[in-house]
Amino acid sequence: MKEKITAIVLAAGQGKRMHSKVQKQFLEIQDHPILYYSLRCFQDSLLIDDIILVTGNDMISYCKNEIVDRYSFTKVSIVIAGGKERYDSVYQGLLACTDTDYVFIHDGARPFITEEILERGLAGVRETGACVVGMPSKDTVKLSDEDGFVGMTPERKQVWTIQTPQIFSYDLIRKAHESIRKKDMSTITDDAMVVEQESGVKVRLVEGSYHNIKITTPEDLDVAEVFLKKIKKM
Numbered sequence: 001m002k003e004k005i006t007a008i009v010l011a012a013g014q015g016k017r018m019h020s021k022v023q024k025q026f027l028e029i030q031d032h033p034i035l036y037y038s039l040r041c042f043q044d045s046l047l048i049d050d051i052i053l054v055t056g057n058d059m060i061s062y063c064k065n066e067i068v069d070r071y072s073f074t075k076v077s078i079v080i081a082g083g084k085e086r087y088d089s090v091y092q093g094l095l096a097c098t099d100t101d102y103v104f105i106h107d108g109a110r111p112f113i114t115e116e117i118l119e120r121g122l123a124g125v126r127e128t129g130a131c132v133v134g135m136p137s138k139d140t141v142k143l144s145d146e147d148g149f150v151g152m153t154p155e156r157k158q159v160w161t162i163q164t165p166q167i168f169s170y171d172l173i174r175k176a177h178e179s180i181r182k183k184d185m186s187t188i189t190d191d192a193m194v195v196e197q198e199s200g201v202k203v204r205l206v207e208g209s210y211h212n213i214k215i216t217t218p219e220d221l222d223v224a225e226v227f228l229k230k231i232k233k234m
């Protein structure tokens with residue numbers, strides 16, 4: 001039987017670091033909400049069968065009417081409410097999956113994914129069941145000690161900055177979430193950490209792109225405008 005691949009797109013965050021009235025995933029760049037761009041990529045992708053859109057309880061109608069229906073995102077099978085933390089929203093997305101073999105978990109605040117990134121992610125997840133996209137760090141990274149001094153400097157060629165999508169075999173990520181939810185999750189900032197901590201499975205790193213930024217603070221909007229203008233010219 002053909003395997004089923006689901007994208008879980010996260011749009012339930014408050015965007016506190018953006019300091020805007022409208023949550024950042026709904027801010028418009030080049031006439032479309034930021035959330036539109038990643039949904040467009042998943043909708044058009046030959047790899048993706050369905051999309052679960054996770055948003056705030058108060059934004060479900062908006063997402064259904066102004067995003068899913070308006071842009072005919074027919075692969076969106078359900079729009080559901082997320083939770084307080086990102087990992088709570090991911091968990092709600094996982095619970096909403098039906099007969100899924102692989103999940104692509106993606107930040108709705110990352111508009112610049114491409115079909116090539118999805119292809120690399122799918123090839124990567126087939127190796128062990130867990131794959132994250134990221135890019136080798138262009139900066140030297142230092143870990144601070146508790147007093148604000150340099151604790152250590154990892155060798156740069158081993159340092160990657162991590163993006164989304166993060167791609168998993170459904171059973172693996174679901175079991176890892178069930179297991180970690182009984183513990184302290186306060187240090188969990190991405191999906192791979194859940195698998196790293198709760199299973200012996202190695203997570204494959206594949207290249208995303210340096211364009212695949214997360215819109216987090218106001219200056220990211222300026223960068224996104226420039227990237228989009230460039231993409232539109234291509």
Ligand SMILES: Nc1ccn([C@@H]2O[C@H](COP(=O)(O)OP(=O)(O)OP(=O)(O)O)[C@@H](O)[C@H]2O)c(=O)n1
Pocket residue numbers: 010011012013014015016017018025054082083084085086087088089106107108109110214215216
């Ligand atoms: N409870 C949450 C928190 C985050 N997200 C989503 O996860 C992605 C990455 O999170 P981040 O950039 O940290 O978004 P926010 O939590 O909205 O930002 P902030 O931390 O500045 O409040 C975003 O698409 C965001 O909407 C989510 O679905 N549910």
Ligand SMILES: C[C@](O)(CO)[C@H](O)COP(=O)(O)O
Pocket residue numbers: 086107162163164189190191214216
């Ligand atoms: C998952 C993530 O986008 C990978 O870079 C990131 O860790 C999300 O972190 P945030 O604290 O929600 O910005």
